Amino acid sequence: MNLDGLLLRRLVFVLGPGGAGKTSLSAALGLLAATRGRRALVLTLDPARRLAESLMISGGERRFSPEELQAQGIPAxxxxxxxxxxxxxGWGDLLARExxxxxxRRRLLSHPFFGRLSEDLAGSRxxxxxxxxxALHHGGRFDLIILDTPPSAHGLDFLDAAEKVLSVLDHDALDWVMLPVRLARRAGRLPSWTSGYLVRTLARFTGMAFLEELAAFLDLGTLLLPRVRERAAQLRAVLQSADSAFVLVTRPGEGPAAECLDLLSAVTRRARRPEVVIVNRLTPAATIPADAGLDEATRAGVxxxxxxxxxxxxxxxxxxARLSxxxxxxxxxxxxxxxxxxxADLAGLxxxxxxxxxRWREAT
Known part of the structure; x- marks a missing residue:
């Protein structure tokens, strides 16, 4: 796939192992889109905050005008x-929509389980x-959205994210266990369900207060279920759409190369086949030009x-070569x-x- 073809997509997902340079390459792709006249957003899920450092972001987001980029030698x-x-x-914005x-909405946002769901559950972020x-894709504010994902193991979470969240809010077994709790709460007879064997066993490990909080959260969660199901279907469609592209980034090592092939297979099974693999940070094969003009000591050091x-x-x-x-x-x-x-700044990017x-032109 050529570079122009990639930048004409609406969504680009950048995946790969840690330390491969995904964040820098995501930012570079966003800058390239700007040089093509496309309004781009680079959104990073990587908690390491490398994008913030490279683009000097404070407050969570930053906008670069074409003039600002041009001043750094980027013809945006x-x-x-x-x-x-x-x-x-993000979950707060999601609830505001859903x-x-x-x-x-206030009760959901203030519930202690909401914080755990939004921050700790695999796939929730x-x-x-x-x-x-x-929402941004349908809003039309951006021509291209580039998602910089966390390292491979966590980067795959976004492909399964909707199903994971849905399974928490719509888990039949959990619902069956908590049914007596919910019924008792609604009838105002909380002591009546504490005598059940299953509830007493669970309470020994978790505490009654935990079970009451969980029941309250699940009651609130039913408000989300229809929309989560609908969003899950929409997200699957987006991930498999021709508007989306997946770029894998790896390092030149045996382990990362093998991980890259595994990741390619995993992404293909879940969404679309990645069309580009970038091997980043290769050691250049260098020689000393005959006309370098080096003195003897410097030449010996080089x-x-x-x-x-x-x-x-x-x-x-x-x-x-083996990866290829x-x-x-x-x-x-x-x-x-x-x-x-x-x-570490726009000049470096x-x-x-x-x-x-x-290098992309050479490859395609």
Whole structure:
């Protein structure tokens, strides 16, 4: 897939292992979209806050005007927005859309179980993020939304997020266990259900107060169920839509390469087959030009460094060749060398942008 084709999609999901440079590449893709005149949002789920550091974001989000980007040597024709996803605020926004009753929404937001659901449940932050993306996708404010996911194991959570949240709110076994609690609460006869064997057994491990809180939360959760089911179907459709694209980012190592192939299979089963794999931070195979004009001592020092780097670069080329051979037909492989200096601001992202653009052209 060529770069222009990717940037014409509406949603791009960037996945891969930790330390592969997903966040920097996501930001670079957003900047490239801005140079094409497309209004882009880069949204990161990565709690490491690398996007905040690279783009100097404070307060959770930032907008870059074309003029601001042009001043940093990036020929932008549209603005770029970048944001750090806050799961609790995301769930609050989701409830504002899905639960019109203000009092019911207030009770949900203030319930202690809501904090645990929005922050601790596997897949909950991804579900809220996807629901937010779905709203933005339909809102038409952005031409392109790029989602920077956490490392692979957690990055896959967003593909299963709707089902995981649905299973918590709509779990038949849990509902059956809590039915006596709910009925007793509604009838005002709380002591009556405490004599049941199952409830007494559960209470020994959790406490009666916990069971009462859980019952109250599940009652409130029924308000969400119809919309969660509807959203789950919509999210599945979006993930499988031709408007969406998946980009895998990996490092040049045996472990990350194998993980990349596993991830490709997992994403293909759950959504769409990724169309691009980026091997990032490759060791460049360098030589000293004959006309470099180095004095003897400097040349000797550079040659010592190259003797160390040369076998590393050769080993990485072998790994990339095996990875390439394992990719399905139609999946592009883009090789991006390590960029000198730290990518910690727009200038660094501009260097990465130009290198990514050049290497992508070579690959496709």
């Amino acid at each position: 024709r549209a603005p770029l927005e970048a944001a750090l996803f806050d799961p609790r605020r 639960v019109p009753d203000l009092e019911a 991804e579900y809220a993020a996807l629901a937010e993306i779905l 040659e010592r460094v190259l003797r160390v780097l040369s076998p590393i670069a050769a080993r990485e080329r072998e790994i990339v 051979a394992g990719l399905p037909s139609g999946v592009s492989l883009v090789q991006v060398p390590a960029i000198p200096g730290e990518i 501009g260097r990465l942008l130009r290198e990514l653009q050049r």
